[in-house]
Amino acid sequence: DGGITQSPKYLFRKEGQNVTLSCEQNLNHDAMYWYRQDPGQGLRLIYYSQIVNDFQKGDIAEGYSVSREKKESFPLTVTSAQKNPTAFYLCASSGQGGLNEQFFGPGTRLTVL
Amino acid sequence: GQQVMQIPQYQHVQEGEDFTTYCNSSTTLSNIQWYKQRPGGHPVFLIQLVKSGEVKKQKRLTFQFGEAKKNSSLHITATQTTDVGTYFCAGRGGGAQKLVFGQGTRLTINP
Numbered sequence: 001d002g003g004i005t006q007s008p009k010y011l012f013r014k015e016g017q018n019v020t021l022s023c024e025q026n027l028n029h030d031a032m033y034w035y036r037q038d039p040g041q042g043l044r045l046i047y048y049s050q051i052v053n054d055f056q057k058g059d060i061a062e063g064y065s066v067s068r069e070k071k072e073s074f075p076l077t078v079t080s081a082q083k084n085p086t087a088f089y090l091c092a093s094s095g096q097g098g099l100n101e102q103f104f105g106p107g108t109r110l111t112v113l
Numbered sequence: 114g115q116q117v118m119q120i121p122q123y124q125h126v127q128e129g130e131d132f133t134t135y136c137n138s139s140t141t142l143s144n145i146q147w148y149k150q151r152p153g154g155h156p157v158f159l160i161q162l163v164k165s166g167e168v169k170k171q172k173r174l175t176f177q178f179g180e181a182k183k184n185s186s187l188h189i190t191a192t193q194t195t196d197v198g199t200y201f202c203a204g205r206g207g208g209a210q211k212l213v214f215g216q217g218t219r220l221t222i223n224p
Contacts, residue, residue, distance in 0.1 A: 033211075040122070042214045042217050045211055045213075048210070050210065099144060101158040102156075102158065106154075106155050
């Protein structure tokens with residue numbers, strides 16, 4: 001089956017620890033995205049990548065880092081510098097160009113204790 | 114930067130009533146997309162509008178794109194319990210690479 005996978009579904013970490021969220025897609029999409037969703041809020045863009053080995057900051061990139069070494073993978077690291085990391089994190093991918101829909105993964109709910 | 118505002122934030126209706134959510138952009142959009150997120154789920158693409166004044170229908174759902182390409186609406190006729198969820202609009206400004214999402218409208222339905 002083609003799609004986007006994110007793991008794990010739930011993640012708990014202690015304050016001050018870095019944590020990496022995985023995102024893998026087998027849709028052969030060039031573009032990938034990371035969003036953060038807080039309760040009752042919309043989706044805020046953290047980072048996006050239009051092509052392998054290239055990525056751009058979104059609206060709330062501070063305290064996060066990404067890499068795009070492979071087309072299929074776009075991991076997100078939530079660093080200890082992120083002041084309020086507890087949230088629902090969604091990864092998405094799309095074909096190149098502005099008219100393509102985004103396909104979302106199931107999300108990872110991160111709780112920092 | 115580009116902003117997309119969506120109203121209302123919440124809407125509760127009786128099953129069978131109609132529902133409308135509105136989306137307004139601070140800048141002219143090249144296209145607008147609508148997504149639905151079921152409770153506990155992830156956003157799923159519904160439709161895309163590109164042309165000024167465009168109207169598209171999917172069964173009981175009607176989507177409109179304003180003449181100035183700065184606003185859009187989603188109207189659901191005769192809601193059913195399966196319509197429960199949060200509806201997001203997402204717009205892309207001319208030349209922009211990224212989508213900007215509205216805050217979403219959460220629809221709840223009394224059966």
